[in-house]
Amino acid sequence: MSWLRRSSPARRPAHAVDGVEPHHDSDGVDHYTGDALAGQPAVEQAVARLPQDPALEYLLYSMGLSTADGVGWTLSFGDESLILFGLSHPGGSDVFEHTLAAAPFTTSVERADRDIFVFTTPGPLTADTVLAHCLDVCGEVYRGLAA
Numbered sequence: 001m002s003w004l005r006r007s008s009p010a011r012r013p014a015h016a017v018d019g020v021e022p023h024h025d026s027d028g029v030d031h032y033t034g035d036a037l038a039g040q041p042a043v044e045q046a047v048a049r050l051p052q053d054p055a056l057e058y059l060l061y062s063m064g065l066s067t068a069d070g071v072g073w074t075l076s077f078g079d080e081s082l083i084l085f086g087l088s089h090p091g092g093s094d095v096f097e098h099t100l101a102a103a104p105f106t107t108s109v110e111r112a113d114r115d116i117f118v119f120t121t122p123g124p125l126t127a128d129t130v131l132a133h134c135l136d137v138c139g140e141v142y143r144g145l146a147a
Helices: 041-049 079-085 095-102 127-146
Strands: 030-033 063-067 072-077 108-113 116-120
Touching: 030 127, 041 127, 063 127, 072 079, 079 127, 095 108, 095 116, 095 127
Parallel strands: none
Antiparallel strands: 030 063, 063 072, 072 116, 108 116
């Protein structure tokens, strides 16, 4: 028996995005910022679908995603975006949570904090695809609250 071990090539995570290096934490979770994913075609298309309102101009840059497996996700918002969706205080609106839960790309949703949502998808998705879907949810909620 040889003392040399063959090393297998590292498997690419299902949530990986070409050209985007996430921040890896010690728990095996990969963190993606909205600005790191901004140049991806799916994200650019979702941004173009947002209402053309100056209030949403920096939305993408205040969003973050994290996942360990491409199925369980965490979505977080920076403080500057909380007012846009009625999330600015702990007892804030549940409209965003309900809209996210009704989206076809989610199978479960939990609001972990006023600015953090934990959700699962039916199968592994790439981070750019998930962010694009989340941006679509943002647009839907914003349109509803502005009406």
